[in-house]
Amino acid sequence: MFQLLDGKAEIFGSELREGITYLFGHECKAAVFTWQGCTIRVIGKPSTEYVSDETPMHVCMNLHLAFEQMRVKALASGRGSPTPYQAAGSIPDGPPRILVLGPENAGKTTLCKILANYAVRAGQEWSPMYVNLDPSEGGWTVPGTISACPIETPIPTQTPANPLGSTITSAPTASSSTSLLPLVYWYGHAEVRQNPRLMDRLIRNLGENVAARHEKDLLGMRFKNPSSFG
Numbered sequence: 001m002f003q004l005l006d007g008k009a010e011i012f013g014s015e016l017r018e019g020i021t022y023l024f025g026h027e028c029k030a031a032v033f034t035w036q037g038c039t040i041r042v043i044g045k046p047s048t049e050y051v052s053d054e055t056p057m058h059v060c061m062n063l064h065l066a067f068e069q070m071r072v073k074a075l076a077s078g079r080g081s082p083t084p085y086q087a088a089g090s091i092p093d094g095p096p097r098i099l100v101l102g103p104e105n106a107g108k109t110t111l112c113k114i115l116a117n118y119a120v121r122a123g124q125e126w127s128p129m130y131v132n133l134d135p136s137e138g139g140w141t142v143p144g145t146i147s148a149c150p151i152e153t154p155i156p157t158q159t160p161a162n163p164l165g166s167t168i169t170s171a172p173t174a175s176s177s178t179s180l181l182p183l184v185y186w187y188g189h190a191e192v193r194q195n196p197r198l199m200d201r202l203i204r205n206l207g208e209n210v211a212a213r214h215e216k217d218l219l220g221m222r223f224k225n226p227s228s229f230g
Contacts, residue, residue, distance in 0.1 A: 007038030012110055013060075013117030014154035025159030033057050060111065064118040067096040071119075071126060109137065109163055117154040127152045129210060132164065133203065136190040139164045140182045143190050146202055148210050149182035183209055 001023050004016045011030050016022065021043070024030065032040060033055060042049065074095040098115070100108045112130065119126045131148040132139035139147050140162070155165045167180050185202045192199050 001043035002032070003041045003043070005039040005041055007034060008036065009034040009038040009040065010117075011157050012155070013114040013121070014156055015121065023158060028158065028160050030157045031055075056107075057114075060114045061118070064115055067098070067115065067119070068122060068124075070094070070096045071124070075124075108134075113155050113157070113164070116151045120151055120154055129213070130164070131206065131210065135187045135192065135199075137163065140167045140180055141184050144188050145184050145186055146199075146206060147182040147184040148206055149180050150213075151180075 001021055003021050004018050006018070009016045009032050011022075011032055016032070024046075032038075035057075100112055102108050116128050116130055119128045127150045129148060130151050131146075133146050135144050135146055137143065138145055140149060141147060149164075157163075165180050167182060183206065185206055187195070187199060187202055189195060
């Protein structure tokens with residue numbers, strides 16, 4: 001457990017609030033980052049803790065700013081309004097479509113969480129569609145699945161069991177306002193190469209549903225009803 005006592009800080013792009021006690025599950029790994037300095041209180045004894053001046057957050061912020069320009073330009077274009085970015089011609093039309101690839105434990109989920117959290121914190125009511133195609137992780141659900149979900153609130157980091165946040169279920173549970181409603185397909189294996197033909201079919205089905213969802217929103221960026229897919 002820890003508390004933010006003073007200053008501003010975030011975990012993977014999700015902003016922390018002063019005086020709130022944040023609980024971390026067993027084996028959960030996270031990094032508290034601050035742009036201008038902060039004071040935190042650690043309650044208990046973590047297995048590993050250290051302070052580092054080396055961070056990729058500046059690169060992540062530069063990526064976010066580039067994607068934000070693309071989103072603003074796409075929104076203005078959809079409304080028929082000119083933007084300062086149109087004169088430069090260096091930013092493509094349409095909202096960003098981002099594919100993150102890399103070996104195991106390369107930080108793919110971390111990068112996706114940071115970019116998604118920065119997008120929803122931008123104050124423009126963006127709701128990016130997060131697609132998870134790693135069946136070994138499971139994302140919002142159990143391993144052996146692929147899924148997609150619109151993100152409307154920052155993704156918390158509290159337990160390795162739910163690396164992308166928690167979902168609403170029909171079982172008795174204490175659902176929060178940040179609970180998600182993803183579209184999930186059961187694959188049944190943790191390794192993509194176990195059944196590539198099935199994986200290809202599931203990805204196509206998932207893509208068709210996401211595309212149908214985007215057709216209802218011309219810009220493909222704002223989703224006010226996360227419970228409905230086409």
